[in-house]
Amino acid sequence: MKLSKDTVEILKNFAQINNNLVIKTGKKISTLSPSKAIMAEYEGDDEFDEDVALFNLTEFLGAFSSFSDPELDLDTKSLTIKQGKQQVKYVYANEDVLITPKKAIVMPTADVTVKLTNETIVKMQKMASVLSVEDIAIVGDGKTVSIKVLDKKNPTANSFDIDLEVATKKNFTIYFKIDNLRLFSADYSVELSSKRISKWSADGIKLTVFIAVEADSTFA
Numbered sequence: 001m002k003l004s005k006d007t008v009e010i011l012k013n014f015a016q017i018n019n020n021l022v023i024k025t026g027k028k029i030s031t032l033s034p035s036k037a038i039m040a041e042y043e044g045d046d047e048f049d050e051d052v053a054l055f056n057l058t059e060f061l062g063a064f065s066s067f068s069d070p071e072l073d074l075d076t077k078s079l080t081i082k083q084g085k086q087q088v089k090y091v092y093a094n095e096d097v098l099i100t101p102k103k104a105i106v107m108p109t110a111d112v113t114v115k116l117t118n119e120t121i122v123k124m125q126k127m128a129s130v131l132s133v134e135d136i137a138i139v140g141d142g143k144t145v146s147i148k149v150l151d152k153k154n155p156t157a158n159s160f161d162i163d164l165e166v167a168t169k170k171n172f173t174i175y176f177k178i179d180n181l182r183l184f185s186a187d188y189s190v191e192l193s194s195k196r197i198s199k200w201s202a203d204g205i206k207l208t209v210f211i212a213v214e215a216d217s218t219f220a
Contacts, residue, residue: 001046001047001048001049001071001072001073001074002046002070002071002072003046003064003070003072004044004045004046006044006045006205007029007042007044007045007046008061008064009184010029010042010044010184010207011029011057011061012061013040013182013183013184014029014031014040014042014057015057015058015061016182017031017032017033017038017040017182018031018032018033018034018057018099019055019056019057019058020054020055020057020093020098020099020100021052021053021054021057021098021100022051022052022053022054022095022098022100023048023051023052023053023054024048024051025048025049025050025051026047026048027043027044027045027046027047027048028041028042028043029041029042029043029044030042030100030101031100031101032099032100032101033099033180033182034099036212037177037180037211037212038180038182038209038210038211038212039101039105039209039210040207040208040209040210041101041104041207041208041209042205042206042207042208043206044205044206048074049074050074050075050076050079051092051095052074052079052092053092053093053094053095053098054090054092054093055093055097055098060090063081063088063090064081066088067081067082067083067086068083069083070082070083071083077091077092078090078091078092079092105197105210107191107193107197107199107210108193108195108197109193110191110192110193110199111170111172111192111193111194111219112138112140112145112168112170112172112174112191112192113189113190113191113192114138114145114147114164114166114189114190114192115164115166115187115188115189115190116147116164116187116188116190116200117187118185118186118187118188120147120162120164121181121183121188122185123162124136124147124149124160124162124178124181125178125181127149127160128149128160128178131149131157131158131159131160133149133150133151133157133158133159133178134151134177134178134179135149135150135151135152135175135176135177135178135214136148136149136150136175136176136177136178136181137149137150137152137173137174137175137176138172138173138174138190138192139161139172139173139174140168140170140171140172140173141168141171142168142169142170142171143167143168144163144164144165144166144167144168145164145166145167145168146161146162146163146164147161147162147164148160148161148162149161149178152175152216170219170220171218171220172192172217172218172219172220173217173218174192174198174213174217174219175213175214175216175217176198176211176212176213176214177214180211180212181211183200183209184202184205184207184209186202186203186204186205186207187202187203187204188200188201188202188203188209189201189203192213193213194219196212196213196214196215196217197210197211197212197213198210198211198212198213
């Protein structure tokens with residue numbers, strides 16, 4: 001089999017979430033961060049006919065990218081990356097020692113839904129780095145919804161916000177850790193639940209990311 005460009009780019013993103021990866025037979029790929037605060041699911045066109053267990057996804061991608069047009073042969077205990085007369089045999093890890101999703105997440109009914117463009121997400125991440133803050137919040141004041149980066153433990157610290165131009169009658173402050181926004185570059189529809197979970201659905205591809213909401217978030 002060959003891996004499509006889209007699948008390779010998703011795997012690069014998943015490596016930022018967790019370097020462990022188990023790909024089950026079929027077209028779906030999922031990952032879970034070591035902290036269990038992030039779970040991502042992707043379904044593409046590439047179909048795997050064997051389970052693949054990788055301890056070091058970054059290492060695998062490095063081996064894969066050393067070929068210009070590689071093919072994958074999947075076996076029960078290893079895979080082979082090959083092109084012409086060259087090949088790399090890559091042995092699977094023991095699934096029992098890898099951090100992987102054990103079951104699907106069932107998203108509760110959303111209390112709030114907003115659209116976030118990739119441009120907005122990247123801007124917030126950059127400003128969090130510039131201001132040396134680690135928190136991000138989606139805030140409803142009963143009239144409009146905004147997104148901001150801040151230090152929630154220090155109300156006098158620097159902050160940055162963007163008006164999302166979304167009307168709301170609700171009051172809420174939904175906190176995330178900026179480090180948990182390890183997102184594939186895309187626009188997202190974001191569902192937010194008072195059950196302390198959020199669902200980020202990417203536009204244009206079958207990618208869903210569940211990100212934990214911080215415990216001190218408030219929903220009126």
